[in-house]
Amino acid sequence: MIEIPQTPLAQAALTYLANKQAEIDALPDYAQQVIKGKALWSNKGGANFETVKSTLTSMCVGSKRCNYCEDSAADEVEHVKPKDLYPEDTFVWGNYLYACGPCNGPKNNYFAVIDQNNRILELARKKNDPVVRPQTGNDAFINPRNENPLEYMVLDLATMYFVPFPGIGAVQKKKAEYTIEKLRLNTRDYLVKARAEAYEAYLNAMKAFVFDKSSNKTEEELENSLNKFKAKQHPTVWAEMKRQHQTINEIAALIAQAPELLDA
Numbered sequence: 001m002i003e004i005p006q007t008p009l010a011q012a013a014l015t016y017l018a019n020k021q022a023e024i025d026a027l028p029d030y031a032q033q034v035i036k037g038k039a040l041w042s043n044k045g046g047a048n049f050e051t052v053k054s055t056l057t058s059m060c061v062g063s064k065r066c067n068y069c070e071d072s073a074a075d076e077v078e079h080v081k082p083k084d085l086y087p088e089d090t091f092v093w094g095n096y097l098y099a100c101g102p103c104n105g106p107k108n109n110y111f112a113v114i115d116q117n118n119r120i121l122e123l124a125r126k127k128n129d130p131v132v133r134p135q136t137g138n139d140a141f142i143n144p145r146n147e148n149p150l151e152y153m154v155l156d157l158a159t160m161y162f163v164p165f166p167g168i169g170a171v172q173k174k175k176a177e178y179t180i181e182k183l184r185l186n187t188r189d190y191l192v193k194a195r196a197e198a199y200e201a202y203l204n205a206m207k208a209f210v211f212d213k214s215s216n217k218t219e220e221e222l223e224n225s226l227n228k229f230k231a232k233q234h235p236t237v238w239a240e241m242k243r244q245h246q247t248i249n250e251i252a253a254l255i256a257q258a259p260e261l262l263d264a
Contacts (some may be wrong), residue, residue: 009051014071014093016048021091030087031131037083037090041171053077056098063233064098067144068107068183070234071194072100078119080143082109084133085123094145113137136172140178152176155240157248160195161186198234202241206254206261213258221262229264238264 018038020127027033056077057064066074078099080105081089089095099107108256111123115137125135142149153162162185164176180186217225244264246249255261 008057009047011052013048013055016046017052017091019091020044021088023067024087024090025179029185033087034049034084037087042082043088044198052093052096053098056096061097063231065233066103067097068099068103069185069188070236071191072102074098074100076101076104078104078107080112080141080145081139082108082186084125085111097145102188103183106184107141110182110218112140112178114140114171118170118174120174120178139173140175142175142179143184150236150239150243153180154243155236157237157240157244159201160192195234195237198232198237199241201232202229202238203233203250203254206251206258208259210254211255226260226264229261 003104005075023040024033024037057074060074064074066072076099078091078095078097079086080095086095096192097156109124111134112120113135115121115135121135121137125131125225132143142152150165152165153170153174154165155162162176164173164179168176185191205225205228209222212222212225232238241248241251242255245255245262
């Protein structure tokens with residue numbers, strides 16, 4: 001988890017978040033906490049919150065890309081656990097990430113838990129529903145702030161679709177399926193196409209690195225080439241290419257010539 005840097009401005013931002021959250025937590029009634037949280041969030045702003053946003057920007061993949069789909073521009077502060085359901089996490093730093101509208105919009109206040117019978121229970125509160133605490137259970141949505149999505153799902157490099165990781169437990173499989181469905185990771189055609197294009201871009205970059213290595217480039221030049229892998233979009237594609245390299249002959253051959261690519 002990336003934390004806010006240990007600077008005076010950053011510490012002021014953390015204090016700001018803590019104070020806002022304390023105003024919510026001080027209320028004895030859950031419904032009042034929900035109302036207070038929404039009101040405080042709508043009035044957030046100033047230098048302290050700009051520090052929060054700038055730190056979230058540093059967490060983005062590629063060039064300020066969404067932390068969910070890795071494709072669109074990240075321009076919305078997303079509550080992983082919706083503030084309407086979990087007012088106790090409205091101003092909690094670990095509940096934030098930057099997301100794009102196409103991901104954040106459909107997800108919105110949808111959230112779910114997995115009960116003891118391995119059933120997914122949707123928690124989204126409808127307009128006239130009573131404002132009561134949501135049912136407890138295992139979170140059905142993978143939280144990339146404190147969970148590694150690649151421990152739950154795998155990107156099939158042949159289809160560029162995400163699927164549950166083979167052999168995982170029933171709860172973990174439910175989490176993978178729910179997250180893939182809610183974020184529409186496989187049903188947005190442009191995402192699938194973008195992953196395929198990223199695959200080709202990474203493959204070409206691997207070939208270029210192997211060529212540079214054989215051309216007696218300096219250590220500094222080679223290091224700069226490796227660093228470029230970390231700045232490319234769709235880093236999950238690259239992670240999967242490395243994870244699955246032994247099963248794909250072309251990638252395996254390139255890794256054999258330049259094993260340092262596995263550390264890029």
